[in-house]
Amino acid sequence: MKGNRNNAKCFTNVVAFVIFQVAIILILAFTVMRVRSPKVRLGVVTVDSFSTSNDTSSPSFNMRLTAQVTVKNTNFGNFKYGNGTMSLVYNGTVVGDVAIAKGRAKARDTAKFNVTVDVTSGRLAIAWQALGRT
Numbered sequence: 001m002k003g004n005r006n007n008a009k010c011f012t013n014v015v016a017f018v019i020f021q022v023a024i025i026l027i028l029a030f031t032v033m034r035v036r037s038p039k040v041r042l043g044v045v046t047v048d049s050f051s052t053s054n055d056t057s058s059p060s061f062n063m064r065l066t067a068q069v070t071v072k073n074t075n076f077g078n079f080k081y082g083n084g085t086m087s088l089v090y091n092g093t094v095v096g097d098v099a100i101a102k103g104r105a106k107a108r109d110t111a112k113f114n115v116t117v118d119v120t121s122g123r124l125a126i127a128w129q130a131l132g133r134t
Helices: 002-031 122-130
Strands: 039-053 060-072 079-081 084-090 093-100 103-105 110-120
Touching: 060 103, 084 110, 093 122, 103 110
Parallel strands: none
Antiparallel strands: 039 060, 060 110, 079 103, 084 093, 093 110
């Protein structure tokens, strides 16, 4: 009879220990190890070229910008991102866009890459004409 009581006590202790471990793992999973969105930031922007047209009927400009984009991954696992597009918007009108190639930010690391955007005022002129402004 005493052996059955010790076996039951041992079994109860093992079950209690397993429940305790599961509780600790769940607490860590929902607080410390939760998945966070990566932070995407635009860093240093340089003007590579800039040209203007002094035509009085339709003045215009063209510009080439190079910008550093950083993807900061604060998670404990890798973050993979697919192909995308970055747009430069002025007053609600897209004046330049560039394709972003797929990539990966390693765990708790920052991925850095450069993009080159060609900005032109031609799109602004079309938007202004659509609004009735010349």
